[in-house]
Structure formats: structure tokens, C-alpha cells
Amino acid sequence: MQASGSWKALLLRTGISLAELLRAAGPTFLKHRAVLLKLAEHIDVRSPFFVQLRRAQTRVLMLDYDGTLAPFTPDRTRAYPYREIPATVSKIMRCNTRVVLISGRPATELLFLSSIHPHPEIWGSHGAERLYSDGSYEVESPEPRQRTGLQKADDALQSAGLAARMENKPGAIAVHWRGLAQDERTRIEQKLRHLAGPIIEQYELQLLPFDGGLEIRGIARNKGDAVNAILAEAGKGVAAAYLGDDQTDENAFRAIKGHGLAVLVRTEPRPTMADVWLHPPDELIHFLREWLAACGEEK
Numbered sequence: 001m002q003a004s005g006s007w008k009a010l011l012l013r014t015g016i017s018l019a020e021l022l023r024a025a026g027p028t029f030l031k032h033r034a035v036l037l038k039l040a041e042h043i044d045v046r047s048p049f050f051v052q053l054r055r056a057q058t059r060v061l062m063l064d065y066d067g068t069l070a071p072f073t074p075d076r077t078r079a080y081p082y083r084e085i086p087a088t089v090s091k092i093m094r095c096n097t098r099v100v101l102i103s104g105r106p107a108t109e110l111l112f113l114s115s116i117h118p119h120p121e122i123w124g125s126h127g128a129e130r131l132y133s134d135g136s137y138e139v140e141s142p143e144p145r146q147r148t149g150l151q152k153a154d155d156a157l158q159s160a161g162l163a164a165r166m167e168n169k170p171g172a173i174a175v176h177w178r179g180l181a182q183d184e185r186t187r188i189e190q191k192l193r194h195l196a197g198p199i200i201e202q203y204e205l206q207l208l209p210f211d212g213g214l215e216i217r218g219i220a221r222n223k224g225d226a227v228n229a230i231l232a233e234a235g236k237g238v239a240a241a242y243l244g245d246d247q248t249d250e251n252a253f254r255a256i257k258g259h260g261l262a263v264l265v266r267t268e269p270r271p272t273m274a275d276v277w278l279h280p281p282d283e284l285i286h287f288l289r290e291w292l293a294a295c296g297e298e299k
């Protein structure tokens with residue numbers, strides 16, 4: 001979140017938490033903010049959340065995958081989770097908690113990559129696909145007009161030699177540049193915007209930035225929509241948290257505000273809507289063990 005007003009104005013607001021205040025300070029104070037945010041989250045947000053979690057009848061844990069449960073790797077097909085993640089998440093699933101993976105990836109990729117067996121619910125392609133824990137599957141399709149636009153964008157980008165950087169998923173095309181040098185990233189981005197920009201406009205597609213690339217989307221779904229749908233299904237009295245690392249997770253953080261805990265999982269902090277920042281993997285694992293303890297399991 002960028003600075004949304006002067007410090008004076010913010011201080012005049014009543015009821016603002018220290019964490020909110022520090023987040024609102026913007027990148028200028030990033031170095032000190034990071035330390036203070038760490039302190040503030042423990043004072044303001046985290047303890048009351050775990051008290052609520054302990055008492056809750058219904059618990060929902062929503063997890064992004066890449067960058068959150070799994071460290072980034074240059075080869076996306078080998079993005080395996082941190083060592084303790086599969087067993088810990090499996091325990092949480094058995095402990096009265098609905099666990100949902102929410103990812104920009106196609107849902108089926110996470111079936112095996114996540115190494116969590118039996119698999120949790122997986123909402124792929126930013127929520128356009130839903131793979132339930134019983135194996136049932138739903139997918140939204142773009143409208144015919146958007147499908148035509150996606151095909152044209154696909155043709156244009158392939159003709160421009162970007163095939164190796166492209167990932168086709170239901171209703172979207174992602175172009176990845178993670179791991180490439182900055183000048184190469186800039187070259188790819190310029191090419192993409194030049195070729196696909198007019199198509200995006202003409203066919204009413206969306207261009208979604210994520211950490212490590214851009215995605216052309218034919219379905220207006222984001223992770224915030226997924227969180228809203230899951231919270232609506234859960235009903236009142238739910239204790240819920242969303243953990244994510246990416247810009248695309250900010251929509252989810254925004255959606256869970258006032259309904260649960262928004263957790264940024266990232267080695268470096270950044271301006272964010274999240275309530276809490278966890279440094280992976282140690283603080284992430286600790287958080288998940290606290291979750292287990294709150295729902296009755298030993299840490």
C-alpha cells in the first residue's frame with residue numbers, strides 16, 4: 001500500500017492499529033518499518049487471531065503456493081514445497097480445518113507438485129478452476145469473444161518467439177521471465193505489451209502483473225474473488241487466514257480484511273495490505289504449528 005495520507009492525518013485517526021499505521025507509511029520507511037511491523041504484528045493482530053482460532057467452530061486456511069509454500073526455482077516444474085510443508089498441512093487438514101490452495105497455476109499442476117496427499121481443495125488459475133478434495137472439478141470458460149482474443153494473443157506471442165516463456169492455462173496465457181537478466185525481462189515485456197496490447201483492448205481481456213511475469217486473462221477472476229467465495233461458503237463464526245507472497249495476493253488480502261488474518265510470506269517485506277509478515281520457511285512453519293496447536297494438536 002502506498003502512503004495514503006500524512007503521518008499527522010493518520011495519527012488523528014482513532015482506532016488505527018500500529019501495524020496499519022506502519023504499513024501506510026510507504027516504502028520510504030521500509031527498513032525500519034520492517035522491524036516495527038514485526039513487533040507490531042505480535043502486539044496487535046496475531047495473538048487475538050489464535051485465540052479466535054482456538055474457539056472457532058469453523059476454520060479455513062487459504063494458501064498461495066509458489067513463493068509461499070514453495071521457494072521459487074528457475075524451473076517452474078520443479079517448485080517443490082519446503083520440506084516440512086506437506087506433513088504439516090496434512091495434519092492441519094485432519095484437524096478441523098478446511099485447507100484451500102489458491103494459485104495462479106492450473107489446479108492439476110499442484111496435485112503432485114505440492115506433495116500433499118490426499119490433496120486439499122485446489123482453486124487454480126486464480127479461482128477460475130476448482131478441484132475439490134473429493135476429486136470433483138469445475139472450471140469457468142471465457143466468453144467466445146475473449147476466447148478469440150486469447151487465441152490471437154497466443155498466435156502473436158508464439159510468432160514473436162516467446163513460446164518458451166509462455167504458459168497456457170484455462171482462460172489465460174502467462175508469460176514468465178523469472179530468473180532472466182533485467183534487460184531480457186524488459187525486452188520480453190516490451191514485446192508482449194506491443195504485440196498483445198491492442199488485442200487485449202479490442203477483445204476486452206485483462207493484463208495481470210505477477211512477480212515474475214505478466215498474464216493475459218480472459219476471465220475476470222482474481223484471488224480476492226476466490227477468498228470472498230470461500231468465506232461466503234464458510235458462513236459466520238469462521239476463523240480464516242490467507243497466506244501469500246505475490247502482488248496477485250493483495251486482492252486476497254483485501255478480501256479477507258475484517259474477516260480474518262492476511263499474512264505476507266516473503267523473504268523481504270514490501271508495501272502490503274497484509275496484517276502479518278512471515279519470513280519463510282522458519283516463521284511460516286512456526287505459524288502452521290501454532291495453527292495445529294490452536295486446533296488441539298501438539299506442536
Ligand SMILES: [Mg+2]
Nearest residue numbers: 064066067246
Ligand atoms: Mg505466490
